[in-house]
Amino acid sequence: MNKYIDHTILKAVATEADVKKICVEAAKYQFASVCIPPSYVALASKELKGSGVDVCTVIGFPLGNTTCETKVFETKDAISKGATEIDMVINVGALKSGNWAFVLEEIKAVKAACGKTLLKVIVETCYLTNEEIAQVTEVVLKSGAEFIKTSTGFGTRGATVEDVEIFMSVAPNLAVKASGGVRDKETAEKYIAMGVKRLGTSSGVQLVEGQEIKGGY
Numbered sequence: 001m002n003k004y005i006d007h008t009i010l011k012a013v014a015t016e017a018d019v020k021k022i023c024v025e026a027a028k029y030q031f032a033s034v035c036i037p038p039s040y041v042a043l044a045s046k047e048l049k050g051s052g053v054d055v056c057t058v059i060g061f062p063l064g065n066t067t068c069e070t071k072v073f074e075t076k077d078a079i080s081k082g083a084t085e086i087d088m089v090i091n092v093g094a095l096k097s098g099n100w101a102f103v104l105e106e107i108k109a110v111k112a113a114c115g116k117t118l119l120k121v122i123v124e125t126c127y128l129t130n131e132e133i134a135q136v137t138e139v140v141l142k143s144g145a146e147f148i149k150t151s152t153g154f155g156t157r158g159a160t161v162e163d164v165e166i167f168m169s170v171a172p173n174l175a176v177k178a179s180g181g182v183r184d185k186e187t188a189e190k191y192i193a194m195g196v197k198r199l200g201t202s203s204g205v206q207l208v209e210g211q212e213i214k215g216g217y
Helices: 016-029 038-047 068-080 092-096 100-114 130-143 161-170 185-194 204-209
Strands: 005-008 033-036 054-059 085-089 118-122 147-149 175-179 198-201
Touching: 005 016, 005 175, 005 204, 016 033, 016 038, 016 204, 033 038, 033 085, 038 054, 038 068, 054 068, 054 118, 068 085, 068 100, 085 100, 092 100, 092 130, 100 118, 100 130, 130 147, 130 161, 147 198, 161 175, 161 185, 185 198, 198 204
Parallel strands: 005 033, 005 198, 033 054, 054 085, 085 118, 118 147, 147 175, 175 198
Antiparallel strands: none
């Protein structure tokens, strides 16, 4: 399970000590990545050098309604400081307005800024209808991004099995990251069995050790 986990700390009050701690844990358990705020990318990159663990950061987080130009700058800046994976939040308001062309072009612009760096697209399923989830899956597939991701963890809910089923029914070859609410081993194993490639969680250590989890992302 460890190789599926993006070990995450994105709370507003996350300190340098908090980030160093999850880097130590990620290196120990060989998680896929740490997912940390952009301001800590350089620190995490230094802490994880030579560990084999990727450094993931978030763009346009958590609301997604910064400008496209801002997201492109954030992406380039993060990569220059050592980010090896990017999780961007789409402009949910544009989607809800029916401006699908804008949503597509924004993702494509961020992917262009990423180059060969892995891009995961957060669509924040809690705010979308099933029909919108299906349509945005098609958009992400067209954009060239490698992953579609359910949630920021800061919305009204996290991932659900139904969300993932919609993603996979529309684009079975698009990688999926389930985030938010992955707090027990049974849930994590269910997503993995479905074909999910990454799990975004702040409870990675507890998941791999089979501990009881209370709260968390």
